[in-house]
Amino acid sequence: MECIVRPAQSADCDHLMGMIREIAEYHNLLDEVKINSQVLSADGFGGDPFYQCLVAELAPEQEGKQGQGIGKKLMSEVAKLALARGCVEMKFTVAEWNVRALAWYRQLGAQDKTEAGGWHCVELGGEALQRLAGDRR
Template structure:
């Protein structure tokens, strides 16, 4: 298993994992991403809207981690926001997610980031246990708000 930055050639498999994640997290009905959007937004736009790491098992993308930078913070250091972490069901329990997270940690160090931030659904008990095993902690200092724009 090799962790690397995603390439344009990975778009089809990356999209499929994004779709699987939308099913897993119960938002497939509002999922509006297409392979073309992934290609344009993640690989052909400069700067890209997102970055991604993949777990490559001899050409099969076993897992993905999608993130973007939050360049302006009160600490005058960037942060990383992890938007998506997903490991294909066939590869779960093999350390793929952990390898992706540690690769992201390395990216954060290389860019002088002070934190990696993300959200996790409260019903995702496996995800909660996974993040706690890594040493991450729940931040209860802030509440998440959303304001839909029509």
């Protein structure tokens, strides 16, 4: 399998947006996508980037994506970057019904903290975030 993992570039934003829409649709959350490729470009590739992103490039003749080790290679590269920056852990969320993904993360060595330690992933967003910040929009 030919797969090259590289830092995303501004020119990748349309493809990144497509993947964001694809995963949102998979989770029945497409109506919650409030971003576009122009915002991705500005936020990730300006003078003070808000995020960093890696992309995997495949040889054009490859058909399917699952089962080729691409996800593991991406996660491995993210882990390397995290450790190089002094991080001691990675946290992410998985939908409860997505047992296949949860099993895959467990296979990598991830521990479900909700199950094992009673931790919950909570979110403060939208109006609650603005209210906390004192923004009265």
